[in-house]
Amino acid sequence: MKRVVITGAGTINALGSSVPATLEAMREGRCGISELEFRDVDRLAITIGGQVKGFEPERVFNRQQLALYDRFTQFTLIAAREAVAQSGLTFHDALSERSGVVLGTSGGGLTTQDENYRAVYEEGKNRVHPFVVPKLMNNAAASHVSMEFNLRGPSFTVATACASSNHAMGQAFHMIRSGMCDAMITGGSESMLCFGGVKAWEGLRVMTKDACRPFSANRNGMVQGEGAGVFVFEEYTHAKARGAEILAEVRGFAMTSDAADIVMPSKQGAARAIAGAMRDGGIDRAEVGYINAHGTGTAANDKTECAAVADVFGPHADALMMSSTKSMHGHLIGGTGAVELLACIMALRDGVIAPTIGYQEPDPECALDVVPNEAREASVDVVLSNAFAFGGLNAVLALSRV
Structure with a gap:
């Protein structure tokens, strides 16, 4: 069993267009949620979101690329470039063949789909751009990342709603740990903020x-x-041999299915995933200092997640810190676990716990330390990242300092 470490990270989201900008915003407890800006927003009942504002794709990509890249692919490539640059890896020869990409998304090219439905059904057009299919397909981002960085190993996309990124990163982790690959580009993206x-x-x-x-x-x-x-996952000895900076170690991963309800969460399913990730990583519950919660802000999810954590950790739950950064950047659906993993890395490397902002009233059914409103300095050695999806699909990652 190989050890797996993270040697690169990249992001673009409502809090910032890079990892340093995002972590600074998390430390400050800044809210990236604001009024939405797109066509026909006035026809919506919901007009707020964690939208990436001020993004000008034509400054980053040429016309030929923009004809092929949906917004979710654009976001992925920006984040991947930052992650690969930080890792210092170049993929050629044997490393190229032993490296791949696994990304998570739920909707894929939903913006492209929305625009073309309008063109055909609302505006009555009989033709669409010849690249609509390769632009909107869920695997588009993964394929473009593999082409840009010459990744010739296993490459595919995972679509499991809100757990997509965690499932993708878990697969990348397994591939390296098993010896199948030396490095993987992994994470996730989403761009569902369009009218449809x-x-x-x-x-x-x-x-x-x-x-x-x-x-x-x-x-x-x-x-x-x-x-x-987006992150670069790498086999530990490979990273050490080239003197790479190691951001964190991926220790364990577990996934479960509730097999119960298509939208209502299950305490038992979540608890089995949390306990499974610790068991997979050989982690005692007393070692865990922080959990990045799924924490959607819905009545059902939050109380169910707190109950699951309380069941798994028992008396140690009182010593845990657990926060939801969705309060700052919104719920990125298929990309959410990837952006939230940044808060886990910040906790391990910088000793800063991202807060749950917007917290106003204690809930007896959520009686854990949710790090309300202000970031906290604390030394933690092991963290968990939870993702629980519609369809009853749960995926939990365990990370530690190296």
Whole structure:
């Protein structure tokens, strides 16, 4: 069993267009949720989101690339470039063949799909751009990353709703740990903030119109976000041999299925995933200092997640810190676990615990230390990152300092 470490990280999201900018915003407890800006937003009941503002793709990509890259692919490539640059890796010869990419997304090229549905059904056009299919397909981002960085090993996309990124990173972890690969580009992205994307979520009646307040007694729903988080996972001895800076070690991973309900979360399913990740990494529950919660801000998710954590950790739950950064950047759906992994790395490397902002009233059913409103300095050695998806699909990663 090989050891797996993280040697590069990249992101673009509502808090910042790089990892340093995002971590600074998390430390400050800054809110990236604001009024949405896109066509027909006035027809929506929900008009807020964690939107990436001020992004000008034409400054980053040429016309030929823009014809092929949906917004979710653009976000992925920006984050991947930052991650690979930090890692210092170049992929050629044998390393190219033993490296790949596994990314998570739920909607894929939803912006492209939305625009072309409008063109055909609303505007009555009979032709669409010849690259619509390769632009909107879920694997587009993974394929473009593999081509840009010459990754000729296993490459594919995972689509498991809100757990997509964690599932993708878990697969990358397994591939390196098993000896199949030496390095993997992994993480996830999402760009659902278009008219159709928000309208669909409105139908579920789980969205808030004002603010995301995870674990607060007066929470009233989730807020969508967009962006990407991408990482370089690398085999430990390979990274050490080339003198790479190691950000954290991936210790364990577990995934479970509730097999119960398509939208309602299960305490038992979540608890089995949390306990499984620790067991997989040989981690005692007393070692865990911080959990980045799924923490959507809905009534059902937050109390169920807190109950699952309390069941797994028992008396040690009182010593845990658990926060939801979705309160700052929104819920990136398929990309959410990847951006949230940055908060886990910050906790391990910098000793800073990202806060749950918007917290106003204690909830007896969420009676854990949720690091309300202000970041906290604390030394932690082991952290967990939770992701629980519609369909009852749960994926939990365990990380530690090296």
